[in-house]
Amino acid sequence: MIEVVNLTKSFKNVDVLKGINVTINKGEKIVVLGPSGSGKSTFLRCLNCMEDPTSGSIIFNGVDIADMSVNINVHRQKMGMVFQHFNLFNNKTVIDNIMLAPIYVEKKRMRKLRFSNPNGEEIKSTKQIKAEAKENAMKLLKRIGLEEKADVFPSQLSGGQKQRVAIVRALAMNPDVILFDEPTSALDPEMVGEVLELMKELAHEGMTMVVVTHEMGFAREVADRVIFIDEGVIAEEGTPEELFGNPQCPRLKEFLSKVL
């Protein structure tokens, strides 16, 4: 689904990623580990080109999205991203946060259909688009038990609630993969569980996930493969059993002795 080929990324003169090669298959759950500052976030942000790779390719569903001439927005719509600090839209209510992108995308699609509609698809009115988006958003809110929060602003939610809303906001686009960048690191300890629980649910439903996290329990339970990034390269990769049970490189041993 995603094939990363010789990915490098430099900021000014600092080489953060120095040649990453990895293939992420449909349905796979990958946990990315590494010391602070090793380039985990940079790697994740290169996957959906939030950072433009310095060189290399990101082949997503057959298209090299690192190529500056592709319309990156279209591809990002199929690649959800969940941030450490949630990044919910502060000026929108919870339900508007979830509906904004689906409505935008569907409206755009209808505009195009009006010009050329070879399959004779039904053209929906804006009202119809909004009603459908709202129905879907309410379904997602029900799923996380926050339907009564639909019309409040993000500032009125707890951290755990915010992150769960952020996750269903990503889900509302029916993404092929979701990228998580330390989704529980900014949360009070008592709220970590509810977010990890939701992520496990997604994992069991077969969602493709790439997760940067320090939650070793989650990695053990959910990951099909763990990638250890150190100094801009993949220093070691394998199943959780392999990496945690029998780490090879000294840096990984050192890292695990600190976090376990």
Added chain:
Amino acid sequence: MGNLGLKIERFIEVFIDNGGYKEVLTGLENTLKIAVIGLIIGIVIGTLIATVRVLPKYKVLPKILNGICTFYVAFFRGTPMVVQLLLSYYVALPLMEINLPSVTVAIIVFGLNSGAYISEIMRGGILSVDPGQMEGGRAVGLSFSKTMLSIIIPQAVKNILPTLGNEFITLIKETSVVSFVGALDLYVAFNRIGSNSYEFMVPYLVMAIIYIVLVLFISGLVKLLERSLRKSDRSC
């Protein structure tokens, strides 16, 4: 003091019986027109310039646009409004052989001028919005401009609302310079009443009161608006 009553009588005579109030109403209308439409044009121009200024600068087009915007802002902030008005009315428009009513010219110049000031205010407003908001928008596949319009600018405007209100008040007060190109504003209207009644004390006093009432009214409106926008900040 004894003749203040007389002066007020003279004023009322010219103001009401001789139809001076009509000019005052026209003047008030023009003052508001110039300030309100000027502010709206200013917000549009200011937002566009501010957006260009926060664009990433590693491509050629943003660099060129940024250069143009820098020059624009330097020009309109670096010369007095009167000069801009005179240059437009007596130099630029005649050279282009365009004939516009002086009020229209004033509206345009006020819009261009406040665009330069508002661009700086708006840039501060945009920079004060958490960068995570842009990331959140781009990550769900919204375009840069859609994220700007739906997420960033509304939050930026909320942050700068008090400053924007001040800019509006400044514009109202500055409209008195439009008499330089022969437009009828509050100042001109009361000046004529003064000339007609050979008495300036009361007309100018009334003029000052009208300006103060206007400004207080606008400040009140801005406060109301702020309060209604602040509802998304309330936390549990």
